[in-house]
Amino acid sequence: MAVIQVGGLRKSYGDVIAVDGMEFAVERGELYGFLGPNGAGKTTTIRALTGQLRPDRGTVRVLETDPAAEPIETRRRVGILPEQQSPPSFLTPREYLEFVGDVRDIEPERVAAQTDAWADRLGFESKLDTLHTDLSRGQQQKVMITQAFLHEPDVVFIDEPLANLDPLVQEQVKRFLVSYAAGDNAVFVSTHNIDVAEDICTRVGIVADGRIVTERSLEDGDDGSLLEVFLDRVTGADVRDAPSLDGLESELEV
Numbered sequence: 001m002a003v004i005q006v007g008g009l010r011k012s013y014g015d016v017i018a019v020d021g022m023e024f025a026v027e028r029g030e031l032y033g034f035l036g037p038n039g040a041g042k043t044t045t046i047r048a049l050t051g052q053l054r055p056d057r058g059t060v061r062v063l064e065t066d067p068a069a070e071p072i073e074t075r076r077r078v079g080i081l082p083e084q085q086s087p088p089s090f091l092t093p094r095e096y097l098e099f100v101g102d103v104r105d106i107e108p109e110r111v112a113a114q115t116d117a118w119a120d121r122l123g124f125e126s127k128l129d130t131l132h133t134d135l136s137r138g139q140q141q142k143v144m145i146t147q148a149f150l151h152e153p154d155v156v157f158i159d160e161p162l163a164n165l166d167p168l169v170q171e172q173v174k175r176f177l178v179s180y181a182a183g184d185n186a187v188f189v190s191t192h193n194i195d196v197a198e199d200i201c202t203r204v205g206i207v208a209d210g211r212i213v214t215e216r217s218l219e220d221g222d223d224g225s226l227l228e229v230f231l232d233r234v235t236g237a238d239v240r241d242a243p244s245l246d247g248l249e250s251e252l253e254v
């Protein structure tokens, strides 16, 4: 049974139609990639899925709950790593994670154990008691990843999970996401990065103009690379006319 379900979703901001006719479903065990260019409607969809905005039309269900009707309950049960969000500058990672644990009703001992495990996994043990204002962007991103998984949620929404991380930590986070999804959870990753989607996702939905234009399972070896499908469905370009795939690919990784 699907733990994330979106049907006929529409959301506009004034005259701008950000999402229209968005449809997809994600089941436990899937690492679903939401891949699309700037302005395709990815963040708007995630905000509808996490109870941060009310759709104009359509159905949104997360763990069988309507996030617009029960935003607090939804946010308690899922993990969210929003795009470009930083932990509070006036707190240390340890204080912030204690605060997050408190809001989510997690036992303090479990919060402490999870904090130590994540600090060890991502290598920020020495920064646990340093104010966020004195941490690098990458170190702050590690704290944000930790808060999303602190309560070991069944469903996690992540916007650009690898932003600001060095290559070694990127590999660790990628491996963690794959194993977390395989443990009967659903991980939903929004990204521009075709390589990352191809590397870790079990299935990818390609988003353009506010809806999914095609979906690809990456487990059963669908024909063609994701880049070719992306170019064909999003830009209408024939990849054989392209002078260099590498050049195009880096252009797409905004």
Ligand SMILES: Nc1ncnc2c1ncn2[C@@H]1O[C@H](COP(=O)(O)OP(=O)(O)OP(=O)(O)O)[C@@H](O)[C@H]1O
Binding pocket: 013, 016, 017, 018, 019, 036, 037, 038, 039, 040, 041, 042, 043, 044, 045, 192
């Ligand atoms: N608060 C807002 N007010 C007006 N228009 C908005 C607002 N938020 C988003 N939009 C518009 O809605 C469309 C979809 O935006 P959205 O942020 O959902 O795209 P996205 O796929 O997440 O893009 P990116 O990859 O650049 O983050 C864009 O045209 C954007 O300009």
